[in-house]
Amino acid sequence: MNQQSDPDPCPSARTRWWRGILCWLTFLVTPLGWFCRGRLIRRMEPERLEHGLVMVLTGIEGRSFLNVGLLSGLIDGGVRSAMEIVDWTTGNRLLALFHLRGWKRNNRVALELANKVIAYQDQYPSRPVWLVGHSGGGGMALLIAGALPPGRKVTGIVMLATAVSPRVDFGPALANVQTSIWNYYSWFDLFFLWFGTTVLGTIDGPHGPAAGAIGLRSDKVQEAESIGRLIQVPWHWRMIKQFNLGEHFGCVHRVFVAEEVAPLIRASEACRDDAEADEARKSSPQLHLA
Numbered sequence: 001m002n003q004q005s006d007p008d009p010c011p012s013a014r015t016r017w018w019r020g021i022l023c024w025l026t027f028l029v030t031p032l033g034w035f036c037r038g039r040l041i042r043r044m045e046p047e048r049l050e051h052g053l054v055m056v057l058t059g060i061e062g063r064s065f066l067n068v069g070l071l072s073g074l075i076d077g078g079v080r081s082a083m084e085i086v087d088w089t090t091g092n093r094l095l096a097l098f099h100l101r102g103w104k105r106n107n108r109v110a111l112e113l114a115n116k117v118i119a120y121q122d123q124y125p126s127r128p129v130w131l132v133g134h135s136g137g138g139g140m141a142l143l144i145a146g147a148l149p150p151g152r153k154v155t156g157i158v159m160l161a162t163a164v165s166p167r168v169d170f171g172p173a174l175a176n177v178q179t180s181i182w183n184y185y186s187w188f189d190l191f192f193l194w195f196g197t198t199v200l201g202t203i204d205g206p207h208g209p210a211a212g213a214i215g216l217r218s219d220k221v222q223e224a225e226s227i228g229r230l231i232q233v234p235w236h237w238r239m240i241k242q243f244n245l246g247e248h249f250g251c252v253h254r255v256f257v258a259e260e261v262a263p264l265i266r267a268s269e270a271c272r273d274d275a276e277a278d279e280a281r282k283s284s285p286q287l288h289l290a
Helices: 013-027 030-035 065-076 093-101 103-123 136-146 190-200 219-226 237-242 254-283
Strands: 053-057 082-086 129-134 156-160 181-185 230-234
Touching: 013 030, 013 065, 013 254, 030 065, 053 065, 053 103, 053 136, 065 082, 065 129, 065 254, 093 103, 093 190, 103 129, 103 136, 129 136, 129 254, 136 156, 156 254, 219 230, 237 254
Parallel strands: 053 082, 053 129, 129 156, 156 181, 181 230
Antiparallel strands: none
16 A cells, blocks of 8 residues: 655655555555545645645546555655545446546536635635646546636646647636646557547547647647746656656656656745745834834
C-alpha cells in the first residue's frame, strides 16, 4: 500500500527507491485501491485547508491505487494544501466506457464539482486551488474549470496522460485559470491513448490518439504556448529515473509526482505566503523615531 509519511521533498536515495518499488507493486493490484480509506485518499485537515486545495481527479476506473499514488506523491513532495481524491465516476467499474463517453453526465458532475470549488473559495478566499487529473480526470479538470462562473478561477490545471482529443476546445477552461494548464504526455502510451481512444473514443468524443499521447494540437495551442498559458511536457528518457516509463501509469507514480508536479503547487503556496507577509508588513504599526 502507498504509505504516506511527513512531507519530505528531498528524501534519501534509499527512501526514494523504497517508495518507487512500493508504488510499482501497488500498480499491479490497481483496482484494490478502491478499498483505501481515511488519510490515504483525503487530507482535509484544517491546517491544510488554510494553505489551499488540490482536487485529484480519478481516471475512468474510479478510485484506485493510481490516484492513491498520485496523492501520496504530492505529500512526499511537500505540498501543504488540503488534498482529496475526487471520484467523479458512478463507482461501478463495469461502466468505465460510460464514464469515458457519458458527455452529458460528465458535464453535470463537472458543474457540481465547480460548485465545490466555489464553496471552498467562499470559505478560504485567495487560497490556491489546483485541479490534477489523470486520464479521463484530465478531461474532467477542463470541464470543471470551464463550468466556473465569471470571476471565479482555479490556480492551475495539471493533466497527466489525459484522454481528451488533441483538438479539444480548452479555451473555456483556460479563461478560468490564473496561471497555466500543464499537459504531460507520452508517445509510448500505446495501449490506452493510442489504441484505446482510437477504438473507443476520447472523453470529448473524437476517435484517435489522445492529447495524453501526442499533445494538444491546434492554432489556439500555439498561441497559448507562446504566452506561457499552456505548457506541454513530453515524456523524456530522464523520467525513467523518476519511475515513469512513459506508459499510462508512469505519470502518476509517487516519485514522479513528487519531483515534477508537487513543485508547481508548492510555488503557488509560496506566492501566497509572500503576499500574506507583504500584507502583514503594510498593516503593522510603523515605528517613528522622534
